[in-house]
Amino acid sequence: MKSVIRVFMFLIISANIFCSTIKVNKVRMNNNPPQLVFDLSGSSATYKSTYDEYNRLLFLEIPKATLNTKVKNSEFVGKYIEELNLINYGTALGVFVKLRKNVGYKTYSLKNPSRIVVDFKSNIKKQFTVVIDPGHGGKDPGSIGFGKYKEKDIVLSVGKYVREELGSDYDVIMTRSTDVFIPLSQRSRVGNKAKADL
Template sequence: MKKYLIFFIFCLVSFTIFANGTIQKVRMNNNPAQLVFDISSQVKPKFNSSYDEYNRLLFLEIDKVKMNTKFNPSSFIGKSIEKIDLIDYGTNVGFFIKLKKGAGHKVYSLTNPHRIVVDLRPTTSSKKEFTIAIDAGHGGKDPGAIGFKIYKEKDIALAVAKKLQTRLSKDFNVIMTRSDDRYLTLSERSRVANRAKADLFVSLHLNASNNASAQGAEIFYFSKKSSPYAEKIAAYENSFGEKYGEKTGSIAQIMGELAYNKNMEKSINIAKPLNTSLAKRLNMRDRGIYGANFAVLRGFNGPGILVELGFITNKVEVTKLSKESNQNVMADELANKIRSFFY
């Protein structure tokens, strides 16, 4: 009997040490939009919260409590919450709350009775959440590839870049590496994006080939490993920097290994649907996406893509790419896929 009494006292003391209370109910208020955690406790419950802006993921951890109610995640999905998951850590309880676009996320506690509230009322902030860096390839003394002694890569790339800027400016902070016909080194381009802490780097180019029938759109992302074809294209683009005195090999990969892998994954996720939609809208060949060691992407600390909009050396294709109506289509598709990637 004495052993059982000791064991009972031990359990009681342990629960007192590790748990100050219980979550009695989790509920939604609709007006205003609030997620409320009702807590039975002798002391004011403590909590920690953090917010991942990129993924719109709010993490809420309530200290020293136990769940004392059934929890059905699907019942909380609505105008403000896209997904919610619970993790019971034994002594603490955590909630991963994926918010919908425009939902607020102010977290605070109230007493009499004890409860923790996540205020989900729409944010009134006019601050734009993400920054996109648009890089019109080449420029100034560097014309890029030239098609039929008429078309210059730098001109078509800049025309599409400006149209893309217009379409993205409503929802994003947009940084242009160049807005006119000026020369920048590859390292200067990535520095512009890094200084702005851009969330995505988009470099626009036109392809070239000795084969006049070569055609189609393709997109590249930074990878330390590449196919022979992708390596050839990267060497071609990097050669423009070398031609004008820049040692492109000295542009360092500034991201760590974990960031490199994550950024490559994000770059692939935007490149695949974008290249497919571009080719389809313009009735062009979809040449696919490739990883390669592009100097301009290597120097950027985030996800980035280099878009080869088409072949300037293909007479039919360059005629199509030089038309403003088709440039509008390109800008539309780029903007739509960028927007859907972030939102």
């Protein structure tokens, strides 16, 4: 009799677990607004999220969920996502989203239909400010080299190049971006006013 009761209890528990399983039916990327969306079966969705700021890694855990569709991770790589991985743990679905630099996010769930949404935005204030000061300019040519190359032109070209290289990671300010003369005192004032880190 005890073995019959045990089998009966096992069947009830198994049925409850099976009935409560959430299926992730579709994973999609919206462009306007930029969103990563998980379409789920059922009327409501719960999830846990953590963020590793150093590695820019967002982790979502969807309890009692299984992936019910094929996902090609490379299709989600773009302006906001550097890498996407989904792992079935059996009792939960784990979602690893590596964000691009200077990308922010907001997660929330919606009903009717049930889904989990990750909103992206790229207007986060950059952590450091760099001031680039191309010397000379305008009436001050600086040194004049072979073929009458002027120092003011070379340093301006190099300054613009450095601005492009650093622009994705830092707030970059130039004391001059055209051929104008700026006094030394005004150059330092630009950096101080911006509270530049470098």
